[in-house]
Every structure is written in structure tokens, then in C-alpha cells.
Amino acid sequence: MTSGALATDRRIMDSLVKADFFSPLDFHFAKLMAGLSCKGTPELYLAAALASHYQGEGHICVDLSSMAGKRIKEEDLDSPACPELDKWLGILKREEVVGKPGEYRPLVLDGSRLYLYRYWDYEKKLTDNLKERVINDPSGMNQDLLKDGLNKLFPQNSPGETDWQKIASYVSILKRLCVISGGPGTGKTFTVAKILALLLEQALQPLRIFLAAPTGKAAARLQEVIKNARDKLDCPEHVKAAIPTEASTIHRLLKTVTDSPYFRFDAKNPLPADVVVVDEASMVDLALLSKLVQAIPHDSRLILLGDKDQLASVEAGAVLGDICDTGNVHAFSRSFRDTFQKIAGQEMGDSRLGGGNPGLSDCIIQLQKNYRFREKSGIGAVSSAVNRGDNRSSMILLKEEGFQDIQWQELPRPDALPKALKGCIVSGFSGYLRATSPGEIFSLFNRFRILCALRQGPYGVSALNFLVEQVLRDGGLIKRDSRWYRGRPVLITRNDYNLKLFNGDVGIILPDPEARNEIRAFFQAADGTIRKFPPLRLPEHETVYAMTVHKSQGSEFDRVLFIMTDRMAPVLTRELVYTALTRAKERVEVWGREEIFREAVSRRIERTSGLREALWGT
Numbered sequence: 001m002t003s004g005a006l007a008t009d010r011r012i013m014d015s016l017v018k019a020d021f022f023s024p025l026d027f028h029f030a031k032l033m034a035g036l037s038c039k040g041t042p043e044l045y046l047a048a049a050l051a052s053h054y055q056g057e058g059h060i061c062v063d064l065s066s067m068a069g070k071r072i073k074e075e076d077l078d079s080p081a082c083p084e085l086d087k088w089l090g091i092l093k094r095e096e097v098v099g100k101p102g103e104y105r106p107l108v109l110d111g112s113r114l115y116l117y118r119y120w121d122y123e124k125k126l127t128d129n130l131k132e133r134v135i136n137d138p139s140g141m142n143q144d145l146l147k148d149g150l151n152k153l154f155p156q157n158s159p160g161e162t163d164w165q166k167i168a169s170y171v172s173i174l175k176r177l178c179v180i181s182g183g184p185g186t187g188k189t190f191t192v193a194k195i196l197a198l199l200l201e202q203a204l205q206p207l208r209i210f211l212a213a214p215t216g217k218a219a220a221r222l223q224e225v226i227k228n229a230r231d232k233l234d235c236p237e238h239v240k241a242a243i244p245t246e247a248s249t250i251h252r253l254l255k256t257v258t259d260s261p262y263f264r265f266d267a268k269n270p271l272p273a274d275v276v277v278v279d280e281a282s283m284v285d286l287a288l289l290s291k292l293v294q295a296i297p298h299d300s301r302l303i304l305l306g307d308k309d310q311l312a313s314v315e316a317g318a319v320l321g322d323i324c325d326t327g328n329v330h331a332f333s334r335s336f337r338d339t340f341q342k343i344a345g346q347e348m349g350d351s352r353l354g355g356g357n358p359g360l361s362d363c364i365i366q367l368q369k370n371y372r373f374r375e376k377s378g379i380g381a382v383s384s385a386v387n388r389g390d391n392r393s394s395m396i397l398l399k400e401e402g403f404q405d406i407q408w409q410e411l412p413r414p415d416a417l418p419k420a421l422k423g424c425i426v427s428g429f430s431g432y433l434r435a436t437s438p439g440e441i442f443s444l445f446n447r448f449r450i451l452c453a454l455r456q457g458p459y460g461v462s463a464l465n466f467l468v469e470q471v472l473r474d475g476g477l478i479k480r481d482s483r484w485y486r487g488r489p490v491l492i493t494r495n496d497y498n499l500k501l502f503n504g505d506v507g508i509i510l511p512d513p514e515a516r517n518e519i520r521a522f523f524q525a526a527d528g529t530i531r532k533f534p535p536l537r538l539p540e541h542e543t544v545y546a547m548t549v550h551k552s553q554g555s556e557f558d559r560v561l562f563i564m565t566d567r568m569a570p571v572l573t574r575e576l577v578y579t580a581l582t583r584a585k586e587r588v589e590v591w592g593r594e595e596i597f598r599e600a601v602s603r604r605i606e607r608t609s610g611l612r613e614a615l616w617g618t
Contacts (some may be wrong), residue, residue, distance in 0.1 A: 021073055026052040033106060036097050041093040043083050044098070051107060052116050058316050060119050060286055060609035064088055065112040077474035085112065087383075096167030105107035119316065122290035127614040129293040130323070133177035133302060134360050142202055146173055147343050149201050152234045153194045156346065164169065166189040168365040170340055173198055176301050179281075179364045181308040181324055183383070184556065184582045185372025188305045189222060192277055193229035193243065195303065199275060200239045200475055208272055213279040214313075216287070216495070216502020218554035220525065222279040223247040249502055250278065250288055254295055261287075265295040280554045281306035302516075307386050308366075311550055311579045312605050322365070322612040330361035330616075331569060340417070360615055372585060378403025379588055383581045386574050391601035395594060406581075407589045411566055412459035418467055424561055425471045429545065432508075433477045433487045441508055442524045445489060447558040450546035451571055451580050459565045465524050484509050484519045484535045491544035491551065501539060509535060550578045560584035564592030564600070574599035 022030075029393040030049035034040035056060040068085035071077075082088065089606075092098045092109055099105030101120065106121040115123075137226045154166040165187055172178040172195040182188050200207055213219040215603055227245040253271070254263035267272045276296050278284065281304040284292075288470065296302055308326050313316035318326075339345050373380030375600065378397065385394035398408045412420040432444035450468070454460040478487050488509040495502045501523065511517040512532055520532040549562075566570070577600055590597070 008407075009213075019492050022049050022053055024055065025056070026050075026524055037095050039095055041091055041095070043088055044095045046080075046082060047088070047092055047114055048097075048107060049485065051116055051552040052607060054437050055116055055119060055316055058312065059607050060123055060316075060317050060611070061110075061113040061115040062606050063113050068112075073126060076347040081177045103367070110610060112439070113608070119286065122287050123609060123611050125294055126286065126290040126319075127611060128179060129290075129298075130360075130615065134175070134363055136298070137175060138173075138299075140204075141173060145201055146170075146198065147345060149198045149235070150316065150337060150344050162368075164367045165194070165367060166344065166370065167340065168367065169195045169198055170344060171365055172301065172303055173202065174339075175363050176299070177304075177363045178301070179304045179320075179323055180367065181320070181364070182367030183309065183387075185370045186367035187369075187371055189279060190229045191367070192279075192303065192305060193233060194485060196226075196243045196275070196277075197233050197235045197239050199301070200242050201235065203274075206242065206273045209244050209277070210271065210273050210274045210320045211255055211277050211279070212243055212250045212292075213247060213554070214250055214252045214283040215280070215504035215554060216249055216492075217504035217506070218280040218283070219247040219249050219429070219502070220505075221554060222277075222514065226413050234430070244413070247279075248293055249495070250284065252497065252502075254292065256497070263291060263295065266291065267294040269295075271295050271300075273297065275301045275303065277303045277305065279305045282308060282310045283313050283553050284319060285313035286319050286611070287315065287316035288320050289317075293431075297385050307582075309578055310582075311553060311575045312607060313549060316607075317609060317611070318605060318607040319611065322609060323360075323615065324366075325616050326610060327604075328616075330364070332362055333359075336362045352614050362515060364496050376403075378406030379581055379584060382406055386578045386581065386601050389574055389602060389604070391598040394601050395598055398590060398597075405584075405587045407587075409589060409591045411459070411591045411593050413562060417458070418471065421467065422471050425468050425545075426475055426477070428559065428561070429468070429472060430477055431474075432474070437509075438510065438522050438524070439532045441510070441522075441526065445506075445508060448560075449552065449557045449583070450561045450563060451549050451583065452546055452553050452563050453549060453565050453576060453580075454569060456547055457565065461542075461546050462547055464563065465543045469543070486510055486519075488540065489544045490541045491519060491547060492539060492541050494540040496539035499533060499537065499539070501533075504551070506544060507533075507538075507541075549583075552583050555583060556585055558585055558586045560588040562588060562590045564596055566593055566595060566596070568599055570594065572601040573605050574601045575605050575608060577601055 006029060029052040030045045033048035034045045050062045050067060065085050067082045069082060071079040071081050073079040089112065097105055098107045101108060101110045106117055108115045108117055110120065136281055150166060150169065154163050168180045168191050170302055180188050180191065196209060204547040211222055213222050223245055230240050230243045232238060242567055254265045257261060273296060293302065306320045308321050308324040312321060332426050370380060382394050382397045385397055386456045398406060420514050430446035435441045435444055450464055452459060452461045453466055456462060469480055473480045479483055486509060490507050490509065493500050505523060507521040507523040509519060510522050512520040521535050521538055524529045525531060560583050
């Protein structure tokens, strides 16, 4: 790289770092790529910085066609412009550090998409693995046994009504890959319990079944639902007994190698599994799902559960959305429909369910019937409108006074928040603070939560948790005389495999009568048992009266207060609003500004990747 070009690039990058576009990490990565390259052109410098920046923003790659010919910051007239696409691609193809797909180089250029190598590799291996599962169906299905099992577990619905849970169960038997998407209350996990019963009835030998989820909290909930559902199934007792009730995090399932990004189970040392079920798949990022599918034997079944319309993972990718091709409807193939009708003994009532081509569309089921929200539920109506991106209808419905389970309130000014929130805080948290037994304390605490769009700012999690503590202290409900006061709720934010405490686990600080009332952090397991730890042993954690919507994924509360913000932010999208609304089982209040709410509903999460195109050809 010439000294003149390097000086120019330093000026460009320094100005962008100061403008809060590129981070110092992006800057140093670009410098490294330029240093490794014999040519080290300004075009490479800029492309490498963009690849790093976009990956840090949750994208799998950067599509250079979206940036070509534009200023880096369009609103800033002094911001440098990117080269025209043809010129840019031509220069990059001649750089030593940029390879074609399949070449082992730091950067991979696939069409106009530029990847960091490892993310190209994750995407390619995930794509190949899923495609292989789609085309290689299991053999040896006992059709008579399956028909009998389907009819017992799924009694006939009303004439013309499609039983999507029954179809999902059929797909899970017929295919090595089954993706079941549906909102809260559509019975995804209960359906899986029935699927496992059907698989066990078909098996000629014991099945090795693993249940997993991305967080400890989600794993505990999966475990609890499967255990409760198992006892209600209409199947032989030996089948019920064989359904597993222990779930783990994906990291724990694959067995983390200490101080490395690798796992003990991988493509060379696969899991001893016949069936792997992954709940809350929308929270799983590209890297983790790619590593998981590589570790699952090719002749095993993979069942993914999740809500494709929820928030994407915190890390890079929107993998479940890409797999389901969110926003597009794909019909089942006619051959699939005909075979289902033959085995299940009933027709599919929806004419859209036939006519597609065999392939991935036959592996994906969207559960549509909601068993939680009543027909006239405000939560159901508003979340549906939000999901469609209909910001006008969602706002009208939200303000409609006829709904008892959802309410809109104009966002107060920051200085008016303490007074506005006082009644809500006291009614929401006083119950658990006055309770005495740990079981009752956890039950009451989990009835209510404040959800925030942001972490920082006057309407963010940090400020709201501090405000809640002030209100509770002033009301005599807590004595905040130390960090570890009685009743303080804590959220674990980093896995600790030694203590078996995982990201998302919620504990409450209480005196322990079995240890001379010394303060302990109490945690409740899925089976209701209580575990206790000295607070100083806890891994990284934070107070959790209020939590971000992202952190709330996989949780359910009776009542939710969703506090938006007074100005637009990148995280405000329809997926965030939808996720916040659907955390509530009974009632949700939304505090916001109408123009902010409507703009958020009109925006979707857009994460750049090649996965959707590789799977669907679009």
C-alpha cells in the first residue's frame, strides 16, 4: 500500500471513527487486511472496514451493491463515498486477501456480498447440511401405526378446519428436518411432546433424544412443558416413560471447550443422537446453529421450534427467519398433501396447501390457531396487526377502549416518570416482596415485568431499575442498605457451567433460614426445587425489575408494562414491538409516542446474508 493511499485511508477512517460509524476494531481490521495485501488499495481498506462493521451490527456479510456509489453516512456531505460497484468488485478480486467461495482467505467475495471467512463458512455448512436433510427422508415408516397414532393424539377437528399441529407431527415423522413456527399460545412445545410419542412408537429400538434451547431459562421452560404434556398424552405408558424431560442449553449439549470457540461434539465427533429438538430457535445465531447441525449425525432428525416473527438473535444472523423465508408463503407440494391425506385419513382444508414443489417448503409448518388469546383479545388483535406491518390498524386497535387486556398511554416526560410509574411499580412488585416462602415469592415475581426498548437513556433498563428501587424504598417495601438487599431480583448474563447458572436465569436475594439468615441468591429450577448460592459467587448479573425486550425472549408474564422511547432508535422495529406484546399472557400496557410506535411497526429487522437465497433461490 502506498504511503499516500495509507494517509488518505487514515484520514477517512479517523473521521468515520469520530463520527461513530466505524469502531476502532473495524479500523484495525481494515489496517490488517491492507497490510497483508501486496496492493492494499483504498477500496480494500474500505470494504474490509465495512465487512467488520456489518458483522458487528448483526449481519452475516455486507452487500457492496447496497453501498456502492453512496456516501458512508448519506446525511453527512463530508462523508467519503464508496466506489461504483463494477470498479469496486474488480479491484477486490485482484486482492490477495479476498477469495472466491471455497477459497481459504480472510475475506470471501460471493457475488456482491463480502464475508469474513468464518461467517461464509458457517453459512455454507449450514446451507449444505439443511439441504441434505431436506432431500434424504427417513425410511421404514409404519404407515398403519402412524395413522393410528395421529388419530389418537389429534382427534378430528371441525369439518374444513386444518389441524396444523397434526401436520407438524406428520412432517416430523416423514422428514429429517422439521421447522415449526408459531406465536406464543399456538402449542409448539406441546406438539413436540406428541411428536416424540409418535417417533417412539415407530422406533424398533430405544431412541436417543436431546432437548435443547439457546438459554438456561428457555431450556428450563422447555423441560417443564414437555414434562407436563407427557402425562396428558393418549399413548402407551412405556412410550410416555421414554419421552425425555431434561433439557439443556445448546452450549452444554455440545460441551464447550474451555477458553475456545469450539465444542467437543462437532462434525468429526458427532452427538450420539437420533432426534434433536431445539426450542426458541429464533434466538440462535448463525455460528451456533451451524456448529449444532454439523454435530448432529446426517441420519438423525432435527426439529426446530420458534417464532419466525420474533426478534432475531443478539449475535449475527436472522437464521430462523431466513430458513422460513419470512414474508413469503410457500405451499406444500401436491405429493406431500396427497400422502398426508392418505395416511392421516383427512383432507387439508386450505386450498393453498397444495401446488408447491417438493423441498424445503414441505419441512416448514406455521401453527396458526392460538389457544391463549381469546377471539376478542386485544393482545392477539394488536400483535397480529403489528406482525403484518399495519401501523395504522395496530394504533387504532391499541387505543380502542373495548379491549380489557391491552392499553395505550402517552409516554410521560422523564421528570414525570417516577410519579406516573409509582402505582404500577407498587402493585406489580409489592406482592412478592411481602411473601415469605421462596416458591410463592418466585410465583408472584414472575407475574409482572417492565420491558424496555433500550438499555440506556431515561427510558432504558438502567434508569428504570434505579427508579423502581427508589419507589420501593420510599414505600418501605425494600431496605436498600446494601447491594444484596432482601428481595433484589437478579438476572444472570453469563453462563457458569460449574454453578449450572445460565444466561437468562433469574434469582432473588433472600435471607436463608437454614444458614442463620445469611443472605443467599435463590434460584428456582424447572421442577420447583430451590438452589441457593452466596451472592459473591454469582457470575455476571444485573438487577431485573425491568429488562430489555431482547432479554425477555422465551419468557412469559401475566402482566407486562412495555416502555418505548421518545425518539427513534435502530432497535425499534415491528419484531421488537411484537415480541414485547406477546410476552404478556393476561394484560399489557404500552407507553410510547404515537409517531414512534407507528414508525417502529413499519420497519422490519433487515440482516444481510446469503442463507435465504441459498435455500430458496430468491
